Structures are given as structure tokens and as C-alpha cells.
Amino acid sequence: MLDPSDIIIKKDALIAIAKRCFDLRLQTNAGGNLSVRLAERNAIVIKTSGIGFNECTRENLQVVMLDGTILPSEPDLKPSKDLEFHLDIYRRREDINAVVHCHSPWATGYASTGQEIPCLTVQTIEKIGRMPLIPLPENGGPQTAAQIGPVFDDPAIKAAVLANHGTIGAGKTLMAAQYLAEIIEETAQVAFVRDTLMLALRREKPETPRYGTHEDERHALERA
Numbered sequence: 001m002l003d004p005s006d007i008i009i010k011k012d013a014l015i016a017i018a019k020r021c022f023d024l025r026l027q028t029n030a031g032g033n034l035s036v037r038l039a040e041r042n043a044i045v046i047k048t049s050g051i052g053f054n055e056c057t058r059e060n061l062q063v064v065m066l067d068g069t070i071l072p073s074e075p076d077l078k079p080s081k082d083l084e085f086h087l088d089i090y091r092r093r094e095d096i097n098a099v100v101h102c103h104s105p106w107a108t109g110y111a112s113t114g115q116e117i118p119c120l121t122v123q124t125i126e127k128i129g130r131m132p133l134i135p136l137p138e139n140g141g142p143q144t145a146a147q148i149g150p151v152f153d154d155p156a157i158k159a160a161v162l163a164n165h166g167t168i169g170a171g172k173t174l175m176a177a178q179y180l181a182e183i184i185e186e187t188a189q190v191a192f193v194r195d196t197l198m199l200a201l202r203r204e205k206p207e208t209p210r211y212g213t214h215e216d217e218r219h220a221l222e223r224a
């Protein structure tokens, strides 16, 4: 028996995070999805198909058991296409209690080149470590649970990027998963600026900053 008050708390938390995601323009239209595990640990709350992140309400979110059973109290809601990969991640990882998947444009654009987004900022190295790029399936359709799930078997993986599709942040809480979605997008933007400027400056690798070096002192004396 699932605790009805926990369901309400988790639905309200999901609604708040979905709104934050929309407000930050990480997810427009009705794409993407997010979910959170219930206290009993064998069920989740997830957004249903066709509902925008800014339109989530207690009535259009769905409670689904980890074995895929949808609660009979919600017969009219259409399950999300992403339901199976969310369930699969929760089944594989006890430490994960929330998943935020969105089609944020910088990360999705970067990943559409077939390149993994590099963890190049201090924050990304510390908070994420690595965000694997999951390729498109051979038929060119969206990635499925069979491609996504195994990536999360590595307990160090908290974030992944789906080629030509979007991002996944998986955390202990909804806010932790949301922060990952935000950091992935921010890192893709930073990486794009770096890559573009390196190309414009015709540099193979970044220059070492000169401040405080003898060379810097010499330049200062020359300018004086």
C-alpha cells in the first residue's frame, strides 16, 4: 500500500522542479520527462505523455510501480514513451531517487555532433566526472531502455547524454537530478565557446595563463 500523503508530496515536488526546468528553458513543449521515487521505493511518480513541463498538475502525473504496473486509479492518463527507461534506471540503481530528462538545446546540439560533452569545468569534474554519450540506435529512432539502462550500471555515472535527443540527470533527490540537468547544459555551452574560440584563434590547446610568471613580469617591464 502506497502512502497517499507521500504521493502528494512527491507530485508537488515534481511540479516545482518541472516549472524550474521550463523557466530555465531547459525544456519547452511537451518533450522530456522527469520522475521521482516514492518512499516505499517500489514505485515512482512520472509525467505522462503530451504534458508540458509547465503544465504538470497533481491530476496529470502518474504513479507507476517499478514492475511497470500503472495504478488503476489513473486509467485515462497516457504513459510516457520514456517510462521504461526511467523504471529501468531505478531498478538498476538503489541510490537513484529522481531522474530529469530534457532536450536542452546546447547539450543536445553538442551531442548531435557525435562528440561527448567534455567535463572541462572545475564544477563538472567534481559533480559529474563523466557524462557518456549514448549513440542513436541503428534504426535512427530514439534511444530505448536497452541502450540507456546499462550505462547506469556503473555506480559512478550520474549523467548521460543521448545523441540527437537530450540529457539525463539522475540523483538522490529531484533537486540533485535537476542540478545535473542544469550543469550538463551549462557545460555544453562552455564547451561550445571554448571549441569555437580555439578554432578562431587556430589553437590546438589552451594557452597557460601568464599572470604571476617571469614572462608576465618581463612584458610588464617592456610596457613600462
Ligand SMILES: [Zn+2]
Pocket (backbone or CB within 6 Å): 031, 032, 033, 082, 101, 102, 103, 165, 166
Ligand atoms: Zn526525450
